[in-house]
Amino acid sequence: MSEISERELGEIYDFAVQLGKDAGNLLMNFAKARWGDKGSGEQLFSEKDNAVDIVTKADEDVEAFVKSSIQKKYSTHKFIGEETYSKGASRDYLIGDEPTWCVDPLDGTVNYTHLFPMFCVSIAFIVHGKATVGVIYAPFLNQLFTACKGRGAWLNETQQLPLIRNPIPPMPARAPGGCIFSCEWGKDRRDKPDGNMHRKVESFINMAAEAGGRDGKGGMVHGIRSLGSATLDFAYVAMGAFDIWWEGGCWEWDVSAGIAILQEAGGLITTANPPQDHQTAEITNVRLGSRLYLAIRPAGPSDTETGRQTQERVVREVWKRVRELDYSRSGA
Amino acid sequence: MSEISERELGEIYDFAVQLGKDAGNLLMNFAKARWGDKGSGEQLFSEKDNAVDIVTKADEDVEAFVKSSIQKKYSTHKFIGEETYSKGASRDYLIGDEPTWCVDPLDGTVNYTHLFPMFCVSIAFIVHGKATVGVIYAPFLNQLFTACKGRGAWLNETQQLPLIRNPIPPMPARAPGGCIFSCEWGKDRRDKPDGNMHRKVESFINMAAEAGGRDGKGGMVHGIRSLGSATLDFAYVAMGAFDIWWEGGCWEWDVSAGIAILQEAGGLITTANPPQDHQTAEITNVRLGSRLYLAIRPAGPSDTETGRQTQERVVREVWKRVRELDYSRSGA
Numbered sequence: 001m002s003e004i005s006e007r008e009l010g011e012i013y014d015f016a017v018q019l020g021k022d023a024g025n026l027l028m029n030f031a032k033a034r035w036g037d038k039g040s041g042e043q044l045f046s047e048k049d050n051a052v053d054i055v056t057k058a059d060e061d062v063e064a065f066v067k068s069s070i071q072k073k074y075s076t077h078k079f080i081g082e083e084t085y086s087k088g089a090s091r092d093y094l095i096g097d098e099p100t101w102c103v104d105p106l107d108g109t110v111n112y113t114h115l116f117p118m119f120c121v122s123i124a125f126i127v128h129g130k131a132t133v134g135v136i137y138a139p140f141l142n143q144l145f146t147a148c149k150g151r152g153a154w155l156n157e158t159q160q161l162p163l164i165r166n167p168i169p170p171m172p173a174r175a176p177g178g179c180i181f182s183c184e185w186g187k188d189r190r191d192k193p194d195g196n197m198h199r200k201v202e203s204f205i206n207m208a209a210e211a212g213g214r215d216g217k218g219g220m221v222h223g224i225r226s227l228g229s230a231t232l233d234f235a236y237v238a239m240g241a242f243d244i245w246w247e248g249g250c251w252e253w254d255v256s257a258g259i260a261i262l263q264e265a266g267g268l269i270t271t272a273n274p275p276q277d278h279q280t281a282e283i284t285n286v287r288l289g290s291r292l293y294l295a296i297r298p299a300g301p302s303d304t305e306t307g308r309q310t311q312e313r314v315v316r317e318v319w320k321r322v323r324e325l326d327y328s329r330s331g332a
Numbered sequence: 333m334s335e336i337s338e339r340e341l342g343e344i345y346d347f348a349v350q351l352g353k354d355a356g357n358l359l360m361n362f363a364k365a366r367w368g369d370k371g372s373g374e375q376l377f378s379e380k381d382n383a384v385d386i387v388t389k390a391d392e393d394v395e396a397f398v399k400s401s402i403q404k405k406y407s408t409h410k411f412i413g414e415e416t417y418s419k420g421a422s423r424d425y426l427i428g429d430e431p432t433w434c435v436d437p438l439d440g441t442v443n444y445t446h447l448f449p450m451f452c453v454s455i456a457f458i459v460h461g462k463a464t465v466g467v468i469y470a471p472f473l474n475q476l477f478t479a480c481k482g483r484g485a486w487l488n489e490t491q492q493l494p495l496i497r498n499p500i501p502p503m504p505a506r507a508p509g510g511c512i513f514s515c516e517w518g519k520d521r522r523d524k525p526d527g528n529m530h531r532k533v534e535s536f537i538n539m540a541a542e543a544g545g546r547d548g549k550g551g552m553v554h555g556i557r558s559l560g561s562a563t564l565d566f567a568y569v570a571m572g573a574f575d576i577w578w579e580g581g582c583w584e585w586d587v588s589a590g591i592a593i594l595q596e597a598g599g600l601i602t603t604a605n606p607p608q609d610h611q612t613a614e615i616t617n618v619r620l621g622s623r624l625y626l627a628i629r630p631a632g633p634s635d636t637e638t639g640r641q642t643q644e645r646v647v648r649e650v651w652k653r654v655r656e657l658d659y660s661r662s663g664a
Contacts, residue, residue, distance in 0.1 A: 035495040110555040114512050115495050116573035117473070141449070142474055163367040163447050180446050185556045191545025197537075205533055213523025223442040224517045226558045241448035 004099065004127060012074075013133050013148040016123050017157070019069055020135035021144065023062050023121040027106060028139040030058035031115060055106075055113050059083055062105035062121065070101050077101055077125075082253040094252050095288055100126040104253035108229030117141050122231045124256030129288060134260025136235050145235040147264035153238055161265040161298070162240030168266065168300035171243065171310035174211075176219035176317050179243035181207050182233045184226055186249055196248065199323035203246070206321040217321045234258025237295045238265040244318060245295040248272050248325035252289050259288065266298030268311040274319035283312050291327045294318060336431065336459060344406075345465050345480040348455050349489070351401055352467035353476065355394050355453040359438060360471040362390035363447060387438075387445050391415055394437035394453065402433050409433055414585040426584050427620055432458040436585035440561030449473050454563045456588030463620060466592025468567050477567040479596035485570055493597040493630070494572030500598065500632035503575065503642040506543075508551035508649050511575035513539050514565045516558055518581055528580065531655035535578070538653040549653045566590025569627045570597040576650060577627040580604050580657035584621050591620065598630030600643040606651035615644050623659045626650060 004012070034054055063083040070079055078100040085094065095102065101123070106112055108119035117140035125133035134153075136145040145161070147153035153161040162168055172178035183204055188196040209218035225242065227233060230250050236242045238261045259269055268283070272292035275281040286293055296314050299307040336344070366386055395415040402411055410432040417426065427434065433455065438444055440451035449472035457465035466485075468477040477493070479485035485493040494500055504510035515536055520528040541550035557574065559565060562582050568574040570593045591601055600615070604624035607613040618625055628646050631639040 035491070036498045110512065111573070114554070114573050114575070115571065116512060116557070116568060117475075143449075159367070166368045180442065180448060180560075185540050189540055189542045189545070189550070189552060191541045191550060197540065201533065201537055205529075208517050208521055208529065209523045210521045213521070218521070218523060220521060222446070223560045224558055225448070225560055226556055228512075228555050228557055236448060239447065241443070241446050243446070 009132070009148065012125055013146075013151070015073060016125055016133050016135045017144075017146050019066060020121055020123050020137040020146070022069075023066050023105065023123070024137035024139035024144075026062050026065060027058055027112070027119070027121060030054060030061075031112065031140065035115065051113055055109060058112070059106045059109070063103065066103050066105060066121075066123065070103075074099075074101075079103070080252065081105065082251070085251075085253070095126055095129055095256075097128055102126055102131075102252050102256040104231065104257075107231035107254060108227070111228045115140075116228070118227045118229045118232055120229060120231055120235075122253065122257040124260055126256060126288070131256045131260035131263070131288060134257035134264075136231055136257050136261065138232060138235075143235070145238065145261050147238075147261040149260070149264060151264075153261045153265035155239065161238045161261070164240055168240075168298055168307065170302035170305065170307060171296065171299045171314045173302070175310075175314045176207055176221045176244060176321070177211060179221050179314070180223045180225060180241065181219075181221040182225045182227070182236065182242040182245040183207075184228065184230065184233070184247055186247075188249065196325055196327070199325055200248075203322035207318075219317070219321055230254040231258050234262050234295060237267055237297050238262040240265075240297050243297050244314065245293070246272050246318060246322060248292045248327040250291060250293060255293060256288065259286075262295055262298075266307070268296040268308070268315065270294050270315055272322070273324045274322060278319035279316055283315050292325060341464070341480065344457055345478075345483070347405060348457055348465050348467045349476075349478050351398060352453055352455050352469040352478070354401075355398050355437065355455070356469035356471035356476075358394050358397060359390055359444070359451070359453060362386060362393075363444065363472065367447065383445055387441060390444070391438045391441070395435065398435050398437060398453075398455065402435075406431075406433075411435070412584060413437065414583070417583075417585070427458055427461055427588075429460055434458055434463075434584050434588040436563065436589075439563035439586060440559075443560045447472075448560070450559045450561045450564055452561060452563055452567075454585065454589040456592055458588060458620070461620060463588045463592035463595070466589035466596075468563055468589050468593065470564060470567075475567070477570065477593050479570075479593040481592070481596060483596075485593045485597035487571065493570045493593070496572055500572075500630055500639065502634035502637065502639060503628065503631045503646045505634070507642075507646045508539055508553045508576060508653070509543060511553050511646070512555045512557060512573065513551075513553040514557045514559070514568065514574040514577040515539075516560065516562065516565070516579055518579075520581065528657055528659070531657055532580075535654035539650075551649070551653055562586040563590050566594050566627060569599055569629050570594040572597075572629050575629050576646065577625070578604050578650060578654060580624045580659040582623060582625060587625060588620065591618075594627060594630075598639070600628040600640070600647065602626050602647055604654070605656045606654060610651035611648055615647050624657060 112119040120138040444451040452470040
């Protein structure tokens with residue numbers, strides 16, 4: 001397999017950014033058609049279609065548009081889209097060594113159904129299993145997040161991420177105190193005593209409670225946020241707005257673009273589930289597809305630590321407070 | 333006291349909208365100065381200022397700007413601002429009968445500190461104790477929410493709220509199933525067995541859990557969202573994006589503009605704390621300043637109910653699942 005040159009990568013990046021804008025605008029046309037705006041969206045569906053039909057159609061049409069655009073331009077590249085794969089049975093690791101596009105045409109589907117603005121399109125280009133280009137566009141927020149390995153991560157193509165960068169602050173000394181903790185309740189709501197929902201909630205309470213509370217596990221985070229979009233959670237960690245994001249159950253299309261952007265911005269992404277020796281275990285970059293993610297925002301050095309050391313300190317503080325989640329590659 | 337004519341009210345509305353834009357842009361200048369943008373913000377503070385100094389200065393400067401603008405134009409009106417009042421000792425009901433401006437120069441302070449875009453300025457004009465004009469501007473999101481009694485509620489001055497309005501859908505038949513439930517963890521994180529944090533979390537879990545779970549209290553809501561801004565929570569309920577918002581502990585400046593906008597859009601706002609006879613009690617509009625709020629989005633009729641009936645049905649479904657919160661007028 002031939003390597004991709006820097007010039008080719010630049011072309012791919014430009015193409016992905018334009019594709020993200022076009023796909024996001026298409027999503028927005030479907031949304032506007034629902035609220036009855038006069039405009040191009042109006043003839044997108046019939047009077048009989050209900051909200052679920054419309055969202056399904058938006059999802060499928062945007063994926064078809066993105067897929068055909070990519071296949072026209074890069075016919076030899078592999079394509080993985082949420083709509084294509086979620087209908088299939090195989091749930092093995094999806095990303096191999098070959099140049100691959102991984103696309104979620106609509107992340108934050110529940111938000112989109114309700115027209116809450118936290119929805120987006122997510123497009124990643126992956127080389128040798130590494131997310132190399134990432135584009136996230138939230139059209140209702142007018143927020144475009146982009147990155148290409150070696151070229152920085154950007155908000156709306158003009159503002160480099162993280163936003164505060166002269167200098168980039170270290171993680172707080174008393175973290176998770178002082179941090180914004182981002183998490184999602186998710187779809188697994190089974191009321192089983194030790195099920196994922198109760199494990200998550202127990203972890204949320206530990207992060208939230210006053211320092212000293214919860215038998216010493218109280219994290220007294222500065223705030224807890226739940227947006228309903230794993231992809232935008234990543235984007236706001238890259239921005240530096242969220243300090244910590246912890247989640248289980250995501251698929252490759254939920255996270256690939258976010259990983260590309262957050263890593264390029266200087267963030268750390270490892271596993272959500274605490275290893276047994278969580279205070280000493282090596283902290284490795286997560287494998288794309290593991291379904292379990294803990295992300296820490298970009299951080300600069302403190303007086304006594306490197307930026308990476310401040311991030312790793314926070315990883316261990318989170319691992320101390322969270323429960324192991326049960327999401328495997330097959331099912332769930 | 334002389335009554336305010338429709339013409340005067342129109343002038344006050346126009347003035348409030350422009351004031352909201354100007355104040356929001358001022359907030360954004362302070363934010364940009366932190367991320368080192370070249371621009372008017374740069375000379376706003378010295379190199380020595382830290383994040384907390386800057387946020388405090390933004391908060392105080394924006395309130396001073398809004399207050400002086402109002403006093404110049406409407407010298408006989410009363411002014412209540414968060415910065416002014418939170419420093420005082422009195423925590424009685426703040427809103428009387430006289431024409432009153434109630435302002436939060438910066439709602440979502442924690443978000444602003446971290447540069448998460450969910451922050452806003454909130455300006456309300458209140459007549460005879462009723463929120464009559466409301467302006468909420470979130471400059472980082474480019475989202476402006478405005479309303480004046482009798483003139484509709486609007487997003488960015490062009491799109492009437494709620495967004496889906498031809499027709500406005502009823503609340504779901506299986507509500508809280510199908511609903512987005514918006515809530516905040518808040519600042520009271522004391523790890524007391526029956527304290528506010530644990531009462532809140534128990535309520536959140538009831539709303540989230542599968543139908544049939546939690547001894548029949550499982551609400552299986554479609555999603556749970558926490559933005560960290562009571563004011564923007566209101567705005568998204570008015571938009572129709574959030575179906576239910578439930579919260580305790582807010583002050584008048586957190587909610588006045590939101591109440592004006594949500595009521596004009598057709599929402600219902602009552603008390604968060606379930607009355608003893610919660611399945612039969614009369615559902616009354618909340619008193620501004622009660623500190624306990626339950627908001628339901630605008631709703632149209634179903635085949636068998638009026639819009640208001642669908643909303644009241646949801647109020648009772650929420651009351652069935654939530655705990656009483658302990659926020660009085662004095663302290664907390």
